[in-house]
Amino acid sequence: METEILEVVAGRKGEKAIARAASLLRAGRLVAFPTETVYGLGALALEPAAVSRIFEAKGRPSFNPLIVHVAGVEEARKVVSEWSPLAEALAEAFWPGPLTLVLPKAAIVPDEVTAGLPSVAVRAPSHPVARRLLAEVGAPVAAPSANRYMAISPTTARHVEKSLGGRIDAILDGGATPLGIESTVLDLSGSLPLLLRPGAVSIDELEKVVGTIARPEATAEEGVARVSPGLSRRHYAPDAQVEILSFDELASRLAAARGGRVGVIARSPRPAGLEVEAWLQLPDEATGYARQLYAALHALEDAGVERIAVEALPESSEWDGARDRLSRAGG
Ligand code: TXA
Ligand code: MG
Numbered sequence: 412m413e414t415e416i417l418e419v420v421a422g423r424k425g426e427k428a429i430a431r432a433a434s435l436l437r438a439g440r441l442v443a444f445p446t447e448t449v450y451g452l453g454a455l456a457l458e459p460a461a462v463s464r465i466f467e468a469k470g471r472p473s474f475n476p477l478i479v480h481v482a483g484v485e486e487a488r489k490v491v492s493e494w495s496p497l498a499e500a501l502a503e504a505f506w507p508g509p510l511t512l513v514l515p516k517a518a519i520v521p522d523e524v525t526a527g528l529p530s531v532a533v534r535a536p537s538h539p540v541a542r543r544l545l546a547e548v549g550a551p552v553a554a555p556s557a558n559r560y561m562a563i564s565p566t567t568a569r570h571v572e573k574s575l576g577g578r579i580d581a582i583l584d585g586g587a588t589p590l591g592i593e594s595t596v597l598d599l600s601g602s603l604p605l606l607l608r609p610g611a612v613s614i615d616e617l618e619k620v621v622g623t624i625a626r627p628e629a630t631a632e633e634g635v636a637r638v639s640p641g642l643s644r645r646h647y648a649p650d651a652q653v654e655i656l657s658f659d660e661l662a663s664r665l666a667a668a669r670g671g672r673v674g675v676i677a678r679s680p681r682p683a684g685l686e687v688e689a690w691l692q693l694p695d696e697a698t699g700y701a702r703q704l705y706a707a708l709h710a711l712e713d714a715g716v717e718r719i720a721v722e723a724l725p726e727s728s729e730w731d732g733a734r735d736r737l738s739r740a741g742g
Contacts, residue, residue, distance in 0.1 A: 415581040416568065419445075419540050429540065432583045433547035441468055443557035443571045444544050445585035446536040448509045448593050448611055449705070450565040451480065451554030452579065453544075456490070462523040462553050468578040470560040476526040477553040478511050478594070479533045482545045487533045490551055492517045497621055498599055504620045507537035509594040509611035524553050530600040540585035556593060557582075563649050563712065563740075566591050566705045573709070591702035592732045597624070609731035611701070649712045653719045653740045661720055674711035676704070677722040688716050697729040704733055708740065 417428035432442045436453055439461040443452050452469065454461040456479045466473050481487045484502050488494045491514040498512055516531035525531050533551075536542065545552060556564040558574040565571045568584035575582075595610035597617065605625045606614060618624055651674070656664065662682050665673065674689040675681075678700070681690040691707045693700045711719050721737055724730045 412577060412580065414572065414576050414579055416572070417581055417583045419583060419585045428583060429543050429547060432544055432581055435580050436544075436548050436552060437550075439464075440580040441465060442544075442581045442583060443565075443568070443575065443579060444541055444554070444583040445538050445568075445588050446480075446509075446541045446554075447538040447588060448536075448590050449588055450557040450568070450571050450582075451478075451536075451541075451552075452557035452571075452575065453480070453552040453554040455548075456480075456524055456551040456553035457519055457521065459521040459523045462521060465553065465555060466523075468575060469555065469558070471555065472560070473523070474526045475555075476528055476532060477524050477555050478596075479520070479524060479531055480541065480545060480552045480554050481533055481535050482542065483507065483535050486551060487512075487535065490517050490520050490531055490533055491515060495599060497604065500620055501597070501599075501617075502535070505612055505616075507535040507542065509537070509590055510534060510617075511594045511596045511608075511610075513596065513598040513600055513607065515600055530598070532596060534594055538585065538588070540583060544583065563708045564593065564705050565709075566702075570705070570709050573713075587706070589702065590698075591705060592736055595732070609735045611732060613728050613731060615728050649708050649719065649740060651712060651716050651719045653721060653737070655721045655723050655737055657723050661722055665720065671718060672716045673718045673720055674714060674716035675720050675722070676707045676711070678724075679722060689714055697733060700724075700730075701733045704736065 419425045419428050435442050441454050441464050443450050454465050479490050493515045511532050511534040513530050513532045520531050557571045558565050562574050566588045568582050571582050590611045593610050595612040596608035598605040598607050603625045658679050672688045676691050678695040693703050724734045
């Protein structure tokens with residue numbers, strides 16, 4: 412299949428691109444679109460046949476449930492069976508935005524979306540293109556990140572094309588995504604809110620609104636796997652082998668290494684005299700770092716390096732999302 416590239420530019424051509432994307436989605440087809448986090452691969456959430464195409468195109472196992480994207484609270488309430496005061500407070504504080512809430516599902520949500528779970532993940536994205544698209548579709552849109560299973564998440568239309576070109580109907584190109592890592596996933600279906608995936612909203616910000624949140628570290632590994640089947644240990648996997656090292660380890664290992672094509676993602680500048688295939692210096696600040704992380708991994712993968720050495724990240728909570736993504740890319 413030929414994948415249409417629909418560029419969202421200012422003016423009528425941009426309007427037409429969104430209208431075309433919406434009409435493809437309404438016809439049950441697959442369209443990748445930008446959100447504020449990463450590009451999503453969308454299909455009508457309430458149409459089992461459309462949702463099945465997502466799994467086919469990604470090569471994603473069917474036990475891994477999808478996030479349902481909605482225009483706002485009103486639409487969210489239609490896909491859940493219980494909208495709690497906690498959900499209301501969180502949506503009030505963080506929607507539209509990069510927070511996904513897991514709640515008991517409504518009967519209209521097909522098992523294909525939730526992988527048979529009694530809960531559904533839902534979020535209202537804030538990206539203006541995603542919002543215009545959802546408004547024009549007029550129905551909830553299921554969308555995982557728009558990459559092949561186990562590949563690096565896309566933050567540009569070109570990343571999507573590299574992974575899914577020829578396998579999906581269209582890509583709505585709205586430029587690079589502003590946040591760069593996926594949404595925070597919070598499970599509200601149990602007695603205590605449980606953080607299933609750290610992301611663009613930090614746990615500190617969440618706790619200001621909801622009080623104490625249970626963290627995955629506090630839960631048995633198998634327990635987390637059960638509540639969030641998609642949270643596999645190795646999830647964001649470039650072709651190259653990824654190692655996370657302190658700056659000192661990194662510098663001494665690279666100085667000792669002979670041969671082998673190594674790319675580095677660091678916050679520090681390249682030490683003088685050290686030769687590597689590529690040294691990508693990202694911002695030493697969590698938001699800027701997250702924005703550029705996947706693009707850096709894509710660039711090193713495209714360059715064909717065999718190993719990617721990453722300078723370890725600080726332990727503070729604003730770095731949780733980026734640290735989590737790197738730990739899943741490694742080993
Ligand atoms: O930022 C994002 O969240 C992006 C954009 C496109 O919105 N989407 C995204 O989707 O990252 P995906 O499919 O790559 O990750 C969805 C995560 C998975 O870890 C999955 O297991 C979890 O959400 N999830 C979905 N439904 C769930 C449910 N009912 N219970 C527990 N976890 C769920
Ligand atoms: Mg993903």
